[in-house]
Amino acid sequence: MNTAFGKQLKMKYCKIFLFLLLMIMGVSTNAQVFRCTDVKLKMHGQRTIECLSNGKWDYPYPKCGDVTCLLNTKEKNIKMDRFPDFECPVTPGYNLTFSCNGQGLILKGQREITCQSNGEWSSPFPKCEDKHTEGQTTSCGPPPDVNDADTIELKKDEYNTGERVEYSCFNKYTLDRRPPFSSYLTCEQGEWRGTIKCLKPCTVTVEEMNRRGIDLAYADRQKMFAPHNDYITFACQWGKVLAGVRELRQQCDDGVMTLPECVGRWE
Numbered sequence: 001m002n003t004a005f006g007k008q009l010k011m012k013y014c015k016i017f018l019f020l021l022l023m024i025m026g027v028s029t030n031a032q033v034f035r036c037t038d039v040k041l042k043m044h045g046q047r048t049i050e051c052l053s054n055g056k057w058d059y060p061y062p063k064c065g066d067v068t069c070l071l072n073t074k075e076k077n078i079k080m081d082r083f084p085d086f087e088c089p090v091t092p093g094y095n096l097t098f099s100c101n102g103q104g105l106i107l108k109g110q111r112e113i114t115c116q117s118n119g120e121w122s123s124p125f126p127k128c129e130d131k132h133t134e135g136q137t138t139s140c141g142p143p144p145d146v147n148d149a150d151t152i153e154l155k156k157d158e159y160n161t162g163e164r165v166e167y168s169c170f171n172k173y174t175l176d177r178r179p180p181f182s183s184y185l186t187c188e189q190g191e192w193r194g195t196i197k198c199l200k201p202c203t204v205t206v207e208e209m210n211r212r213g214i215d216l217a218y219a220d221r222q223k224m225f226a227p228h229n230d231y232i233t234f235a236c237q238w239g240k241v242l243a244g245v246r247e248l249r250q251q252c253d254d255g256v257m258t259l260p261e262c263v264g265r266w267e
Contacts, residue, residue: 014051014052014055014056014057016032017061019061019063022034022036022037022061022062022063022064023035023036023037025258030050030051031048031049031050031051032048032049032057033047033048033256033258034047034048034049034061034062035047036064037064038064040066040067040117041064041065041066041067042064042065042066042067042068042118042119043062043063043064044062044063044064044065045059045060045061045062045063046059046060046062047062047256048256049061049062066089066091067091067092067117067118067119068089068090068091068115068119069090069091069092069094069115069116069119069120069121070090071090071096072125073125075125075127075128076101077100077101077102077105077128078098078099078100078101078107078126078127078128079098079099079100079101080096080097080098081096081097081098081099082094082095082096090115091115092115092116092117092119093114093115094114094115095112095113095114095115096112096113096114096115096121097111097112098110098111098112098113098125098126099111100128101128102128105128105129105130106128106129106130107126107127107128108126108127108128108129108189109123109124109125109126109127109188110122110123110124110126111126113125116179116180117179118178118179118180120179120180121180122179122180123180123193124193139158139159139160139161139187139190140158140159140161140163140187140190140191140192141157141158141159142155142156142157143155143159143165143185143192144185144192146167146185146196146198147198148169148170148173148198148200149167149168149169149170149173149175149196149198150167150168150170151165151166151167151168152166152167152168153165153166159187160187161187161188161189161190162186162187162188163186163187164184164185164186164187165184165185165186165187166183166184167183167184167185167196168183169198170198172201172225172227173198173199173200173201173227173228174198174199174201174227174228174229175196175197175198175199176197176198176199180195181195181196181197182194182195182196183196184196199227199228199229199254199255200228200254200255201225201226201227201228201252201255202225202226202228202230202232202252202253202255202256202257203224203225204216204224204225204232204257204259205224206224208259209224209234209259212259212260212261212262213236213237213240213261213262213263214234214235214236214237214248214259214260214261214262215234215235215236215237216232216233216234216235217233217234217235217248218233226252226257227252228252228253228254228255229251229252229253230251230252231249231250231251231252232249232250232252232257233248233249233250234248234249234250234259234260235248236248236262237262239264239265240262240263240264240265241262241263241264241265242260242261242262243260243261243262243263244260244261246258246260246261247260248260
């Protein structure tokens with residue numbers, strides 16, 4: 001959908017506003033799903049918003065802008081060097097190098113981190129701690145629970161620094177392998193480090209299809225799911241035709257699928 005800044009369409013309860021850089025993937029009387037017009041842009045705000053009974057959206061419209069990484073450290077005893085070394089937004093490719101201010105301190109974490117294309121740092125910000133701290137923990141307890149995933153092997157009670165644990169997503173869920181995500185968590189000086197994300201499948205119910213006047217095109221009505229990035233092809237129910245410009249073949253995007261709609265020929 002091409003958009004023009006300031007143009008406005010009216011719906012039954014809530015108004016739709018169209019902005020540059022922001023694309024509306026799906027429109028209904030009670031919800032909108034957005035994405036940025038360019039994959040190099042980052043969305044700030046809710047990807048899906050719903051229309052409330054008072055005629056207001058439950059969240060503000062999201063905005064799309066350049067990808068930047070936040071300088072989110074407040075440690076006073078740590079020195080941070082930037083490359084390139086000048087004051088401007090931190091964009092993908094920028095590196096930060098850390099060192100400790102003062103004697104008797106050790107750096108806990110990665111010495112150098114990089115701003116990635118998704119606006120996240122390649123590793124968490126490190127900390128400076130007293131190297132003489134007694135009772136410093138270097139081992140980890142059992143790895144944490146991860147949403148929609150489980151460890152491939154049985155969990156142990158204790159892990160040494162450097163040991164990794166591999167996770168597998170539940171059936172029909174898809175592991176996100178884009179940085180900084182992976183299938184592993186690593187024990188580092190008493191803490192589990194790493195990020196695991198399982199992308200949700202999409203499901204379609206008989207009730208939803210009946211409301212939209214559609215059926216599955218190639219399968220029976222008991223198999224109505226699609227993993228992330230997979231497609232479901234629909235067909236109009238008998239005597240109905242496709243309404244609008246939405247295609248009958250739709251893709252699953254992390255649990256979200258915009259359904260087409262078919263109506264009677266004279267509606």
